[in-house]
Amino acid sequence: MVVFAAQGDPRRSMSLLWREKPAGQPSKGPGPKPGLSVDLIVETAISLADERGLPALSMRAVGESLGRTAMALYTYVPSKTELLDLMYDSVHAELPVRYDTGAGWRVALVEWAEDLWRFYLRHPWVLQVSQARPVLGPHEYAGLDAVLGIVTEIGMEARRVPPAIGVLFSFVRGAARNVAEARQAGQLTGVSDEDWWFPRSAMLEEVAPDFDTRFPVVTELAAKGAFDVDHEAGGSYLEREGRQAFEAGLVLVLDGLEAAGAGSAT
């Protein structure tokens, strides 16, 4: 399931995201000193999501990690969705914000894509947060600025840049999602890909004896070894396949960009 962006007071959301008050200000009024902070909560929530996945990220769990109850968090953060927005933007601070295009945009884009790929695999839950309405936080903007900087080097019309960015993000996210979800499924269920696949593919023959004639193209390609996977690399079946698909797909997408650039070269 996809988690949607917060829908609370925009003023409060944006103010939190951009940290209007420099975080950690002594808060001079009456009442007890705050024992926590937004930053601390966000950090804790991020490592929890990294370790146990989004489904395990409950307000109770975050509170417990901090030695508080779930409700204590509501002093700092208006709701769970706002917390997710903060986590989302905050974690994007890990991404590089500048790429050297000296060796050409293509080299830089490969670097960018691989940074993003690793980032998503480090924080797979990011892929499960809805992209529908951008969080509009500072770090997401910084990341966007970085790719845009590379892509403008291709020299295509300004109007064609956003769709190109869209393809790039869709591609990296899609490729990373496959691997991330495979890992997560394995972790959650304790069943490796191989253990999952084997009984099912065996069952396939039993349950669909006419497979070859029903799905001739799949069968033919399988015979040609199209679905074979390099066994040298580490990781599970889906992980290797995912990595290969990422590398091969990236070449393809970059070729597409090159064609687009050539079509409207200055």
Place this chain on the structure above:
Amino acid sequence: MVVFAAQGDPRRSMSLLWREKPAGQPSKGPGPKPGLSVDLIVETAISLADERGLPALSMRAVGESLGRTAMALYTYVPSKTELLDLMYDSVHAELPVRYDTGAGWRVALVEWAEDLWRFYLRHPWVLQVSQARPVLGPHEYAGLDAVLGIVTEIGMEARRVPPAIGVLFSFVRGAARNVAEARQAGQLTGVSDEDWWFPRSAMLEEVAPDFDTRFPVVTELAAKGAFDVDHEAGGSYLEREGRQAFEAGLVLVLDGLEAAGAGSAT
């Protein structure tokens, strides 16, 4: 949040997916006649998900739609995750299984991509079901066979076909996801994109007065009208933007495929 595939008995899962018993058989044993059927439950669940989204798809809700309790469903389906698998595969029956490549693979792929795009927008919840471990149902295979049939026409090596398919799916899914989630967010919160964007972009200036210098490339491209959206088309802002990104991105991906095909032409 992403919903994972079922992890129950593979034999039962596959048997259900491929409908080993021809559905609607009179069931001659003792006991009351079944009032429901797997197909009926799956259909009901699909229309519920279409109308109200995955989060609203509870066992209670499905049962209620059928005049039963939630627990009644467990007579037919082992768990909610299995039901999701069944929904997922079943709904894929809507996709065409054959495309005419007479006018060239490119035309056929455009048709395929648009069919898939419309399919995802008709059933946005499909995008929220994990792709990690394919459901391995008959209709998903049929759909796969269809694209593979087109892509093999390009004439690239067999080993390069799966990554190409991966890019195609990632792209269409990513593009559709943007629009689907925007729609859903609007439906759920009752706030249109415009109403969502406006206060936030206004707030941006307030909260980040140094935006122009912090994000120079974004600013420059915005000045060149890169983010302007064609106001003629219908739908909300994000919807129009999504559609444009889909069309422009598709060209880009197909260019990439063409380059890949040329690289290994027979």
Place this chain on the structure above:
DNA sequence: AAGGATACTTTACAGCATAAAGGGATGGAG
């Protein structure tokens, strides 16, 4: 008529986000 299988309901439980209310500590105002 008896027995057993089957369809379905009822009840119950643990977990979720969060509203509402209360406890207890703190610092400023009088």
Place this chain on the structure above:
DNA sequence: CTCCATCCCTTTATGCTGTAAAGTATCCTT
């Protein structure tokens, strides 16, 4: 120094969720 407003945090409660366990009603076979 006293009083009180303020603020951090906890407790309690509500209505959701999936589904385990047990119970009821219905039907066919013997």
